Amino acid sequence: xxxxxxxxxxxxxxxxxxxxxxxxxxxxxxxxxxxxxxxxxxxxxxxxxxxxxxxxxxxxxxxxxxxxxxxxxxxxxxxxxxxxxxxxxxxxxxxxxxxxxxxxxxxxxxxxxxxxxxxxxxxxxxxxxxxxxxxxxxxxxxxxxxxxxxxxxxxxxxxxxxxxxxxxxxxxxxxxxxxxxxxxxxxxxxxxxxxxxxxxxxxxxxxxxxxxxxxxxxxxxxxxxxxxxxxxxxxxxxxxxxxxxxxxxxxxxxxxxxxxxxxxxxxxxxxxxxxxxxxxxxxxxxxxxxxxxxxxx
Amino acid sequence: xxxxxxxxxxxxxxxxxxxxxxxxxxxxxxxxxxxxxxxxxxxxxxxxxxxxxxxxxxxxxxxxxxxxxxxxxxxxxxxxxxxxxxxxxxxxxxxxxxxxxxxxxxxxxxxxxxxxxxxxxxx
Numbered sequence: 555x556x557x558x559x560x561x562x563x564x565x566x567x568x569x570x571x572x573x574x575x576x577x578x579x580x581x582x583x584x585x586x587x588x589x590x591x592x593x594x595x596x597x598x599x600x601x602x603x604x605x606x607x608x609x610x611x612x613x614x615x616x617x618x619x620x621x622x623x624x625x626x627x628x629x630x631x632x633x634x635x636x637x638x639x640x641x642x643x644x645x646x647x648x649x650x651x652x653x654x655x656x657x658x659x660x661x662x663x664x665x666x667x668x669x670x671x672x673x674x675x676x677x678x679x680x681x682x683x684x685x686x687x688x689x690x691x692x693x694x695x696x697x698x699x700x701x702x703x704x705x706x707x708x709x710x711x712x713x714x715x716x717x718x719x720x721x722x723x724x725x726x727x728x729x730x731x732x733x734x735x736x737x738x739x740x741x742x743x744x745x746x747x748x749x750x751x752x753x754x755x756x757x758x759x760x761x762x763x764x765x766x767x768x769x770x771x772x773x774x775x776x777x778x779x780x781x782x783x784x785x786x787x788x789x790x791x792x793x794x795x796x797x798x799x800x801x802x803x804x805x806x807x808x809x810x811x812x813x814x815x816x817x818x819x820x821x822x823x824x825x826x827x828x829x830x831x832x833x834x835x836x837x838x839x840x841x842x843x844x845x846x847x848x849x850x851x
Numbered sequence: 852x853x854x855x856x857x858x859x860x861x862x863x864x865x866x867x868x869x870x871x872x873x874x875x876x877x878x879x880x881x882x883x884x885x886x887x888x889x890x891x892x893x894x895x896x897x898x899x900x901x902x903x904x905x906x907x908x909x910x911x912x913x914x915x916x917x918x919x920x921x922x923x924x925x926x927x928x929x930x931x932x933x934x935x936x937x938x939x940x941x942x943x944x945x946x947x948x949x950x951x952x953x954x955x956x957x958x959x960x961x962x963x964x965x966x967x968x969x970x971x972x973x974x
Contacts, residue, residue: 585910585940587876594939597911601943604914605951 563592570599579607628685631678638675645671673802680804683736684789687811697734699724699769703758706738716746716754724760725767727836733812740805741832745773766818766835773831778824786822809834854890858883863894868971869929871904881915888919891928899956901971902929903964906941917944917952926955933967936960 566583573581581603583596645668654660700723707713727734745756751774761768778786785791789807813820817837824830854861858877862870869891873879879887891902919925932954936945945960961967 587910589910589938589940591939593910594943597940598943598946601912601914601917601947601951605947608914 560592563596567592567595567599570596570603574599574603574606577610579603579610624685627681631681631685634678635675635682638671638678641671642668642675677802677804680802680808684804684808684811687733687808687815694728694730696726697729697731698726699734699760702731702734703738706735706742710739710742712742712746716742716749716756718742718756718758721757721759724758724769725762727767728839729816729836733816737809737812737834740809741771744805744832745771745775745830748775749773750776763835765839766837768833768835771832772829774829777826777828778822778830779826780824783822783824787820852894854894856883856886856890859887859890861887861890861894863900866968866972867900868968869895869900869902871902873905873908875908877909879909879912879916881913881919884916884919884925888925888928891925895928899926899928899930902932903935903967903971904932905935905937906945907935907937908941909944910940912944917947921948921952921954923955929956931957931971932959933971934958934960935962935964935967937962 563586570581570583573579583600585593585597585600645664649664652660652664654664700720703718703720703724707718712718742756746754755774757770757772759770759772761770782791787806787810788803790803791807810820813834813836818835820832820834822830822832852863858874858879860872860874862872864870871887871891932948934941934945934948936942942960948954948958949960959967959970961970
C-alpha cells in the first residue's frame with residue numbers, strides 16, 4: 555500500500571516538474587504529515603515554484619516599465635525636435651539681424667548658442683534613433699555591404715574626412731537596410747570624431763565564421779583603455795574624451811542595440827595609442843520578415 | 852524572558868541569545884512572521900542579538916513570510932542567525948534562507964545545537 559502511495563507521490567512530483575518546465579506555476583503539491591524525504595522534495599518544489607513565479611512577475615513588470623520608459627523617451631525626443639529646429643532658425647535670423655563684428659562678444663555668444671543647439675539636436679536625434687531600433691518593423695533584404703558602404707560614404711562625405719580602405723570584398727548580408735546604414739554610419743562617424751591624427755584612416759574587413767560574418771572597422775585613432783571597452787557601448791556613457799569630441803554617447807549604444815537585436819554581438823579590441831578595432835557579427839541567414847510593432851517616427 | 856504565540860515560543864536567554872522554537876506541524880504565514888518580528892523586537896528592546904531559530908517543526912512557510920524574514924524589519928532584531936534544520940522539511944526551508952530569501956544579516960544552517968550556539972557566540 556505504502557509503495558503504491560509513494561509511486562503516486564513521485565508521479566505528482568514529476569507532473570509538477572513538467573508544469574514548472576512549461577512555466578506553469580499554478581500547481582501546488584500536497585504535503586503529507588510524514589515529514590519524509592518525498593515531502594521535503596514536494597515542499598522544495600512548491601517553494602521553488604513560488605519563487606520562480608514571483609521572479610517572472612517581477613521581470614514582466616520591469617519589462618513593461620522599460621517599454622513605457624522607452625516610449626516616453628521616444629515621445630519626448632520627438633516633441634523636442636521641432637522647437638530645437640525653430641531655435642536654430644531663430645539663431646540664424648538673430649545673427650543676420652545683428653550682423654555681429656568678427657570676434658565680438660555678440661558673435662561669440664551666438665556661436666556658443668548655435669553649438670549648444672546643435673549638440674542638443676544630435677542628442678535628441680540619437681535618442682530617437684536608439685529608441686526606434688526595437689520598435690520598428692524589421693524587414694530584411696539582401697544587401698551588398700560594399701555598395702551600401704559606398705552609399706553611406708557619399709551621403710556623409712566621408713571621403714573628405716577620412717581614408718577608408720576595404721580589405722577584399724565585403725559579403726552580401728540578409729539584414730534590414732536602415733539598420734545596416736546606422737551601423738556603418740555610426741562606426742565611421744565614431745572613428746572620425748575621435749581621431750587624433752591629421753588624417754583619419756579606417757580599414758574595413760570581413761571574416762566568414764560559418765553561421766556568421768564578422769565585420770571589422772579598424773581605425774588609427776587614440777585607442778581606448780581596456781577599462782572602457784564595455785562602457786563605450788552603454789547609453790550616454792560619460793567617458794571624458796566623449797565630451798571633447800562632441801559626442802552624446804548614443805551612437806555606439808545604438809549600434810550595439812541593432813547588432814544584438816539582429817542576433818549578433820559587438821566588441822572592441824584596442825590599446826591606448828594604437829587605434830581601435832570594432833568587430834561585430836551578423837547572422838548569415840535570417841527570417842525574411844520579422845514583424846514587430848511599428849512606431850511612428 | 853519569554854513570549855509565546857499559538858505557534859511559536861521566544862526565549863531571550865541569559866547567554867544573550869534569542870531562541871525561537873515552533874510547535875509541531877507549524878505553518879508559517881506572513882501574519883505569523885510579522886507577529887514573530889514584533890514579539891522578538893519587544894524582547895530584545897531595540898538592541899539586536901544573536902538568534903537561534905529551530906525549523907524542525909515547521910512544515911510550511913509561505914513566500915510572503917520568507918520574504919518578510921529576509922527583509923529589513925526582521926533584520927532589526929538580530930545580529931546573526933543560526934537555523935536548526937534537523938528535519939527534511941526544515942532543511943528545505945532553511946536552504947531558501949541561504950539564497951532565494953537571504954536575510955540581511957549573516958545566516959547559517961546547523962544540525963547540531965552546540966555548534967550553532969558556538970557560532971552565534973563567536974565575535
